[in-house]
Amino acid sequence: MDTQPISSVTTNAPIDTGAADLTVVQEAARLIGQSATPGVAITGTLRLMSQMLGLNRGRVLLPSDEDGLLAIRYSYGLTDQERKRGLYSFEEGVTGKVMKTGQQAVVQDVDQEPGFLFRTVDRATLPEGIVSYLAVPIMEGNLTVGVLAAHRLRMRPRAINADLVILRILATFIAQIIKINTLIEERTSHLREENQELKVALEQQQNNHGILGESAAVKDALLQITRVADTPVTVLLTGESGTGKERFSQILHLNSKRCDQPFLAINCAAIPEQLLESELFGHEKGAFTGATATKPGKIELANGGTLFLDEIGDLNMELQSKLLRVLEGQVIQRVGGTRDVPVDVRIVTATHKNLQEAVNQGTFRLDLFYRLNVFPVHLPPLRERDGDVRILARHFLLSANREYGRYTLFGRGVLERMESYNWPGNIRQLENVIKRAVLIALDGNISVSDIESILRQESVINKHLEAGQAAVSNYPRAAEPAATTRITEPGLVAPVAASSRPYRWVREDEEEQLLNALQQTGGNKTRAAALLGMSARQFRYRLDKLELTNAP
Numbered sequence: 001m002d003t004q005p006i007s008s009v010t011t012n013a014p015i016d017t018g019a020a021d022l023t024v025v026q027e028a029a030r031l032i033g034q035s036a037t038p039g040v041a042i043t044g045t046l047r048l049m050s051q052m053l054g055l056n057r058g059r060v061l062l063p064s065d066e067d068g069l070l071a072i073r074y075s076y077g078l079t080d081q082e083r084k085r086g087l088y089s090f091e092e093g094v095t096g097k098v099m100k101t102g103q104q105a106v107v108q109d110v111d112q113e114p115g116f117l118f119r120t121v122d123r124a125t126l127p128e129g130i131v132s133y134l135a136v137p138i139m140e141g142n143l144t145v146g147v148l149a150a151h152r153l154r155m156r157p158r159a160i161n162a163d164l165v166i167l168r169i170l171a172t173f174i175a176q177i178i179k180i181n182t183l184i185e186e187r188t189s190h191l192r193e194e195n196q197e198l199k200v201a202l203e204q205q206q207n208n209h210g211i212l213g214e215s216a217a218v219k220d221a222l223l224q225i226t227r228v229a230d231t232p233v234t235v236l237l238t239g240e241s242g243t244g245k246e247r248f249s250q251i252l253h254l255n256s257k258r259c260d261q262p263f264l265a266i267n268c269a270a271i272p273e274q275l276l277e278s279e280l281f282g283h284e285k286g287a288f289t290g291a292t293a294t295k296p297g298k299i300e301l302a303n304g305g306t307l308f309l310d311e312i313g314d315l316n317m318e319l320q321s322k323l324l325r326v327l328e329g330q331v332i333q334r335v336g337g338t339r340d341v342p343v344d345v346r347i348v349t350a351t352h353k354n355l356q357e358a359v360n361q362g363t364f365r366l367d368l369f370y371r372l373n374v375f376p377v378h379l380p381p382l383r384e385r386d387g388d389v390r391i392l393a394r395h396f397l398l399s400a401n402r403e404y405g406r407y408t409l410f411g412r413g414v415l416e417r418m419e420s421y422n423w424p425g426n427i428r429q430l431e432n433v434i435k436r437a438v439l440i441a442l443d444g445n446i447s448v449s450d451i452e453s454i455l456r457q458e459s460v461i462n463k464h465l466e467a468g469q470a471a472v473s474n475y476p477r478a479a480e481p482a483a484t485t486r487i488t489e490p491g492l493v494a495p496v497a498a499s500s501r502p503y504r505w506v507r508e509d510e511e512e513q514l515l516n517a518l519q520q521t522g523g524n525k526t527r528a529a530a531l532l533g534m535s536a537r538q539f540r541y542r543l544d545k546l547e548l549t550n551a552p
């Protein structure tokens with residue numbers, strides 16, 4: 001047996017690269033271009049080899065997924081029995097050696113080759129004359145992924161070298177089909193898996209009032225919320241930023257008798273103290289410069305419904321006593337007014353701070369603390385919700401794809417990487433990371449390195465943020481625009497823009513970040529905002545403050 005490069009194979013006959021070869025190549029190319037399945041294209045090619053070139057009983061052997069043995073996957077002119085018998089370990093027989101070495105094999109006379117096994121086709125089945133066996137590797141780059149082999153009668157006018165040339169060309173075609181098919185199979189199984197997970201998530205979302213998560217911690221919080229939803233009890237939601245406190249307060253509202261009335265949310269930390277009072281309690285005409293008309297506050301606007309007060313720990317002492325009065329007497333007085341206005345509003349509060357500690361430090365009223373802390377519900381951080389990262393990630397990928405008109409998938413290892421991250425910004429951070437990954441992903445595939453690079457940027461931003469917060473007194477407490485309050489029609493809960501928080505003060509050193517984001521998104525402000533985890537409004541507000549409104 002020869003296992004040598006084609007150039008060193010010796011034959012007597014002159015090389016024949018005639019019309020038949022050309023026809024075979026053209027037809028094989030056409031089959032590959034048109035066939036939807038590799039089976040049709042490859043079997044068609046093997047048939048052409050037999051009918052046009054006399055390369056009979058052609059077969060393509062690939063390692064099987066189950067046992068790794070080289071098995072006949074496609075063939076022409078073999079019986080079912082013969083196909084089944086054609087199993088080789090790497091290195092076994094002529095075919096196994098081609099797989100092992102990546103070198104072609106030319107057996108001039110199968111009867112004279114001691115290593116020829118006759119495993120697939122009995123000698124008795126082969127023609128009586130001298131039969132040769134040719135086998136070439138199917139290569140993907142430097143890797144041998146299979147073997148293409150066939151018998152031929154030795155005494156034919158056509159040169160063995162010519163057959164080898166054509167076999168190698170066809171092996172290249174077959175390698176391409178197999179590669180494309182493997183990619184399609186991978187994608188299809190990925191999609192099937194994703195589809196299944198999304199179905200489960202959808203069912204779960206419907207059962208869980210739109211809250212995604214399978215973890216015991218989330219289910220427990222949900223159970224507590226739904227239990228007290230229809231009672232007048234005061235609920236305090238605690239948990240790190242981005243754990244879903246506002247979302248849970250919406251569920252509380254929707255499961256209460258007040259669900260047909262408005263739900264309003266306000267973030268006490270995002271509004272300057274001097275504005276917060278009138279924001280909450282409203283003002284009378286002429287109460288202060290600019291108060292040209294009487295305006296009801298959020299408490300009045302939420303009448304009959306629910307008011308969600310986020311970051312309640314940031315309320316100053318004066319507003320704390322005013323709030324206590326609302327809770328105890330269900331009356332308010334507008335700024336500049338003297339008249340008590342009766343209100344019927346359920347107040348749900350949330351904090352990421354330890355209120356008990358604030359009480360100990362004398363910054364939070366003990367009586368208000370007791371009034372609010374009647375039914376505390378703790379929302380665990382994402383890193384403590386076993387299995388939820390995967391469910392949430394798939395969900396956010398789907399919505400980001402919809403939002404940006406993309407069709408992006410998670411590549412291998414991405415979900416595992418995200419599961420191992422500790423998500424200091426919790427669900428909001430996860431959502432933002434996925435949005436950014438969808439925007440930067442090449443070939444519709446989010447890779448682990450895409451995620452790594454975003455997480456690296458995140459850690460820089462987190463450090464900046466921490467520095468920014470530590471130095472907060474150095475910056476004017478510029479308020480976010482009134483976007484922080486969401487008013488909805490009675491009975492409806494407005495979708496909370498994922499990026500509507502965290503509330504950050506505008507800092508001069510943000511300029512570069514904003515401009516970078518604009519550059520990355522070709523000037524699209526909505527996408528640039530998403531890249532930085534802000535709402536479009538927050539982004540425009542910052543551009544405005546930093547006088548970058550006309551930035552490209």
Ligand SMILES: Nc1ncnc2c1ncn2[C@@H]1O[C@H](COP(=O)(O)OP(=O)(O)OP(=O)(O)O)[C@@H](O)[C@H]1O
Pocket residue numbers: 210211212213239240241242243244245246247248310352392427428431496497498499501502
């Ligand atoms: N279990 C969940 N399933 C799906 N989406 C969720 C879930 N929990 C939170 N989210 C989404 O995550 C984002 C952050 O949630 P939310 O604003 O309720 O957090 P938060 O705890 O109030 O944050 P902060 O303390 O910073 O105000 C929102 O877009 C919300 O819709």
